[in-house]
Amino acid sequence: MKVRIKEWNAVSIWHWNVSEDEVCGICRVHFDGTCPSCKYPGDDCPIIIGKCNHSFHMHCLLKWLELETSRGLCPMCRQPFQTLGEDEVITT
Amino acid sequence: MDICKRRLMKELSTAEKGLPSGLTLVSANDLTSWYIDITVDSNSLYQGQIYRLMFMYSPNYPMKVPNVQFVPDENRPIPIHPHIYANGHICLDILGDGWTPVQNTVSVCLSIQSMLAGNHTNERPPDNDSYVRSAPKYAQDSRFIYHDDSV
Numbered sequence: 001m002k003v004r005i006k007e008w009n010a011v012s013i014w015h016w017n018v019s020e021d022e023v024c025g026i027c028r029v030h031f032d033g034t035c036p037s038c039k040y041p042g043d044d045c046p047i048i049i050g051k052c053n054h055s056f057h058m059h060c061l062l063k064w065l066e067l068e069t070s071r072g073l074c075p076m077c078r079q080p081f082q083t084l085g086e087d088e089v090i091t092t
Numbered sequence: 093m094d095i096c097k098r099r100l101m102k103e104l105s106t107a108e109k110g111l112p113s114g115l116t117l118v119s120a121n122d123l124t125s126w127y128i129d130i131t132v133d134s135n136s137l138y139q140g141q142i143y144r145l146m147f148m149y150s151p152n153y154p155m156k157v158p159n160v161q162f163v164p165d166e167n168r169p170i171p172i173h174p175h176i177y178a179n180g181h182i183c184l185d186i187l188g189d190g191w192t193p194v195q196n197t198v199s200v201c202l203s204i205q206s207m208l209a210g211n212h213t214n215e216r217p218p219d220n221d222s223y224v225r226s227a228p229k230y231a232q233d234s235r236f237i238y239h240d241d242s243v
Contacts, residue, residue, distance in 0.1 A: 025194035026154065027095055028102050036095040060095070064155055064193050075192035 016047050018055055025076060026060035035059040050074050051082040096153045097123060103197050115201050124149055127163070128201055132208040137172070144168040145204065146180075147197055148230070157191035159232035160200055174213050179224045181231035183217065188236055 016031045023029060024047075027036050031047050035057035038045035048058040054076040064070045065081065074081040100123040107117050111128075118127040126147040132138040148159040162170045162180035170176060175183040186195055186203055217223065228234060 028099055028196075036098045060193075063095075067155055069156070069189075069191070073192070075194040078190075078192065 014042070018047065022055070024057045024060055025054070026056055026064060029057070031055065031057070049084040051084050052077050052079050053084075094151070095155075096149065096151050099154050099196075100149060107198065111198060112202060114205055115198070118144065126197060128197070129168075130201060130205060130208075132171075132205055135209050135211065137211065137214055138208055141171070142168055143171050145201065147200075148232075154193040154196065157187055157195075157232065158197075158200070159230045160187050160204075161231045171208055172214055172216060173208060173211050174215050174217055175207065176216070177220055177223050177227065178216055179227055181223075181227060181234060183236045187231070 018031050022031055024031060024035065029035065032041055034041045034045040037059055046058045047055050048061050049055045052074050054074050056075070061075075061081070064075055065072060072080050104120055104123070107120070111117060114131045114133065116129040118129050120126040126149075128145045128147065130143050130145055131141070132143075133140070144163050144165055146159075146161055146163045150156050150158070161182060162176065164170050164180060170178055170180050177183075182204065184190075184203065184207060186200065223234075
């Protein structure tokens with residue numbers, strides 16, 4: 001039997017490269033969802049990973065870091081927050 | 093919806109499913125203030141007694157620390173502790189400079205519970221009288237100096 005494919009629809013799913021049950025510690029929403037200010041997940045509402053390996057929605061973390069009271073510290077471990085460079089991200 | 097409302101609604105739905113032992117949600121009528129009863133049966137100083145905590149959240153929660161203090165009531169005294177003033181104000185770093193937005197209502201309750209559980213000094217802070225005389229209504233408006241981390 002020969003089959004001729006007339007058309008096909010590709011479907012894909014994505015999720016951030018963090019464990020699936022992880023939520024952003026600041027807003028408590030899943031990383032694959034958005035921060036409370038955004039509508040669309042994904043590149044519009046990225047996650048940010050620190051050198052300390054703690055991750056947050058980027059928008060949530062920036063709101064914290066722009067406050068004087070944050071003293072630039074990671075909300076989880078209270079070490080100065082430094083972004084993990086792109087080449088340093090461990091991919092699985 | 094803003095981050096404050098969303099976070100509190102999530103916290104509330106979790107709290108309604110059940111809080112850790114020794115904690116009871118009394119009311120959270122509007123999302124701006126919650127009352128939680130707390131017991132510390134592991135310490136004979138506080139055994140059998142119920143204390144009431146009041147949480148007040150500003151619209152900037154969880155970026156800004158909530159105001160948390162004990163509130164007295166006929167059957168709810170203010171626990172005696174070297175870091176708790178007679179007016180219910182609590183001197184605890186996470187309720188001031190040590191606050192970060194990953195803290196939440198339950199984690200604050202647990203910190204207070206462990207602060208009580210580990211205490212063996214049946215005394216008010218040394219400056220209790222002068223502080224209570226001039227203290228603002230809300231503990232949040234006080235600038236505490238954390239001079240003793242051992243208690």
